[in-house]
Amino acid sequence: MTVEGLREHRPEVLDELLTRFGREIQTVAYLIVRDTADAEEILVETLLTALERGHQLRDETALRAWLLRIAVNQALGMRRRSVRLIELDSLPESASPDAMDSAALDRAVLKDALASLPPRVRAAIALRYYADLNVDEVAAALGISRNTVKTQLRIGLDQLRDHLRDKGLEPAVLGTEANRV
Secondary structure, eight states, X not given: OHHHHHHTTOTTHHHHHHHHHHHHHHHHHHHHHOOHHHHHHHHHHHHHHHHHTGGGOOOGGGHXXXXXXXXXXXXXXXXXXXXXXXXXXXXXXXXXXXTSOHHHHHHHHHHHHHHTSOHHXXXXXXXXXXSOOOHHHHHHHHTSXXXXXXXXXXXXXXXXXXXXXXXXXXXXXXXXXXXHO
């Protein structure tokens, strides 16, 4: 019914899309743009674009990947248009390693490591490991070849491992992921 509603440009389908895919779209967008307000804007733009272009969706089973592709394109476009003059640290000044629990510190370091990746590599990592798309679905969502996705994932995971090691953490969590690429 959702795809049919998109094809017929029925606005009430937006509520269903938001319920089913909103959180995932917004999180993937956030992982790329690193700004909550921008991620919310991308979510809204993605849903409006889906309503406007619903007639282009041929395969009903590809709805999720199609929406994520729209979101990634929106996020990458926003990154290209925006110029950040000042980059704030991912940890507030008052936070010290002693004041944070180990898991929170690990998340902060991983967030910082993700921020160091180029936006397209970050998008591939977000789609593969957060949205749990397979390599072919990531390729379709990004509009690139399967081999390019594999290369971006390998480069991204290598850079994440190096960043984590530089921070004194053992990137064991990333150890087996490269084998799944």
